[in-house]
Amino acid sequence: MDMAFDALGEVSDETLLVLYGNGDEGAARALSLRFAPLAFRVAYRMLGDRAEAEDLAQEAMLRLWKIAPEWRAGEAKVSTWLYRVVTNLATDRLRRRRGVGLDEAPEVPDGAASALEQMIDADRAAALEAALAQLPARQRQAVVLRHLEGLSNPEIAAAMEIGVEAVESLTARGKRALAALLAGRREELGYGHG
Amino acid sequence: MAEMRKDDERLDLFFAAGRAAPPEPSAAFLSRVAEAGLSAQRARQAMPAPTRRGAASGGGILGAFLGLFGGWGGIGGMATAAAAGLWLGFAGSDQLAQVASGYTGTTTAAATSEAGLSFLGDGDILALAAN
Numbered sequence: 001m002d003m004a005f006d007a008l009g010e011v012s013d014e015t016l017l018v019l020y021g022n023g024d025e026g027a028a029r030a031l032s033l034r035f036a037p038l039a040f041r042v043a044y045r046m047l048g049d050r051a052e053a054e055d056l057a058q059e060a061m062l063r064l065w066k067i068a069p070e071w072r073a074g075e076a077k078v079s080t081w082l083y084r085v086v087t088n089l090a091t092d093r094l095r096r097r098r099g100v101g102l103d104e105a106p107e108v109p110d111g112a113a114s115a116l117e118q119m120i121d122a123d124r125a126a127a128l129e130a131a132l133a134q135l136p137a138r139q140r141q142a143v144v145l146r147h148l149e150g151l152s153n154p155e156i157a158a159a160m161e162i163g164v165e166a167v168e169s170l171t172a173r174g175k176r177a178l179a180a181l182l183a184g185r186r187e188e189l190g191y192g193h194g
Numbered sequence: 195m196a197e198m199r200k201d202d203e204r205l206d207l208f209f210a211a212g213r214a215a216p217p218e219p220s221a222a223f224l225s226r227v228a229e230a231g232l233s234a235q236r237a238r239q240a241m242p243a244p245t246r247r248g249a250a251s252g253g254g255i256l257g258a259f260l261g262l263f264g265g266w267g268g269i270g271g272m273a274t275a276a277a278a279g280l281w282l283g284f285a286g287s288d289q290l291a292q293v294a295s296g297y298t299g300t301t302t303a304a305a306t307s308e309a310g311l312s313f314l315g316d317g318d319i320l321a322l323a324a325n
Contacts, residue, residue, distance in 0.1 A: 023239045025232055032228035040219035054223045061227045065234040124211035131208075147209040148216070179201040182208060 013078035014071065021069035031068075036061055038079065038149075039086050045144045046090035048133050056093065060085045076158070083151065083159035087141055094137045102137045105177075131181040139174035146171050 008016065008030040016034070019027035039057035047053050063085055064078075071078075091102065100106050132140050138160075145156045146167075156167045 020231070020235060023235060025235065028231040028235050029228050032224060032231055036224055036227040037216075037219055040223065041216050044217040050217075050220075053217075054219065057219065058223070058227060058230070062230060062234075065231045069238065124208045125215040128208040128212045147205075148212050150213075175202065175205055178208070179205055182205070 014073050017068045017071045017078065018073075020065075021071070031064070032061070035064065035078070035082055039082060042083065042086045042144060042149065043090055045129075045132060045148065046087075046137070046141060047093060052093065056086065056089050060089055077155075080151075080155055080158050083145065083149070083155070084161065087145075087159050088161075090141070091137065100137075103139075105134060105136050108134055127182060128178075131178050134181055135174055135177055139170050139177065142167055142170035143174035143178065147175075 008019075008026055011019070011030070013034070016027050016031050020031055036057060039060045040053055043056040043060070044050060044053035047056065060082060064082060067081075094100070094102065098107075132144065135143065141160060142156060145151045145159060146153070151159065153164050153167045153171075156171075157164045160167065
């Protein structure tokens with residue numbers, strides 16, 4: 001017997017996993033709606049390509065389906081686990097890309113830097129996306145998880161499998177780089193007016 | 195220090211805009227993910243329960259019990275050995291030669307319940323055990 005789909009909105013992540021493991025198809029749909037967007041968002045912000053991001057997010061969700069029946073309650077948050085899987089998969093993909101180190105800024109195509117400055121629409125979200133793409137991968141990861149996904153530093157440390165101090169260092173450096181990249185656009189984007 | 199705080203405040207505006215306009219997955223992607231979850235779930239539900247141990251006849255407690263003896267064949271073998279012991283004790287020495295030839299005449303009597311039971315003829319094992 002499946003629980004009514006809309007009744008599952010209030011159910012905890014771990015309870016959904018248990019229901020899923022017991023064959024509740026509503027739980028399968030609820031888990032997809034709850035976690036697939038998270039996986040895609042982070043993947044996209046790390047990789048910058050929709051198709052690759054969907055591919056990676058699908059892989060991450062496959063791992064969730066596999067582990068669901070064996071999930072041990074109380075050990076970790078489901079979301080933290082998923083952040084870690086997505087982060088690891090993204091790191092693997094980025095390492096394979098043209099041999100760019102995770103702590104190096106990627107090569108930016110000619111004109112991309114000035115395009116950032118010359119965006120016609122005052123669109124902070126788009127400008128941020130373009131600026132994030134110019135950060136080294138690990139700084140990008142830390143900033144995305146902290147300021148876009150809202151994770152605490154210990155949670156980021158768990159997801160990235162590094163220490164809390166390393167997280168703080170990466171976010172600080174990432175934000176300094178972002179501030180510098182976005183500086184040229186500040187007035188046009190209404191930045192100076194706060 | 196004050197400059198850094200200003201930078202942070204300014205960046206916060208960008209971060210807020212980024213959070214307000216997150217990249218959204220396509221409906222097709224969400225559908226694929228849900229389908230994969232449902233497939234994995236159905237495949238798992240279709241698998242037999244992991245409690246059966248060596249019994250072709252069924253699962254659960256009976257299956258586990260039979261599994262300890264190697265199935266019905268093993269039970270038959272044990273019954274044969276037990277009943278033969280009772281028979282030997284009951285029949286007495288003058289009938290021992292007859293019983294022994296019955297033993298040697300069968301090959302895998304101990305392993306097959308059918309052969310073991312036929313050695314006893316029409317005798318009811320339970321009746322023997324009661325004697």
